Amino acid sequence: HWVSGWTDWNLVLDTRGGPNWADNFVDSPIIVNASVQEFYKQPMYYALGHFSKALPRGSVRIYSQLEQPSFQAAKNMTATKLDYAAFKTPDSSLVVVVLNRGNDKFALKIKDASSTGSIQKIIKERSITTLMWHA
Structure with a gap:
């Protein structure tokens, strides 16, 4: 993947999803309704x-x-709607961002390969959760 940075194509658009040079009217983080x-x-x-x-x-x-x-441990919890990414910050902290798109909570256990400990957390339904710790 080799991504070094990412910026959304358009951060602000009008209520029609424009303007843009390609005429592919899309969504954006901020929508401006200039008429009001x-x-x-x-x-x-x-x-x-x-x-x-x-x-x-x-x-x-x-x-x-x-x-x-x-x-047996999972019961009705499923990870099919769970997305996550892990990061290391410049001060060597570890960050895990978890997105639960599902309508059920999820029991998460994170094992850090660099230590013997683990973190347990219930990830609420339809939420984004960030876990941070020093390695």
Whole structure:
């Protein structure tokens, strides 16, 4: 993937999803309704802000792996709507951002390969959760 940075194509658009040179009217983090002098912060505005607060410049994405729990331990919890990414910050802190798109909470256990400890957290339904710790 080799991504070194990412910026949304358009951070602010009008209520039609423009203007843009390609005439492919799309969504954006902020929508401006100039006729009534209002603007609307969309959900992706808050998602971008969530990552920006937890990941300072110089943070790098690191390898992480999701292991499915056993059926008995999982009960009705499923990881199919769970997305996540792990990062290392310049001060060597570790950050895991978890997005639960599902309508059920999820019991998460994070094992840090560099230590013997683990973190257990219930990830609420339809939420973004950030976990941070010093390695």
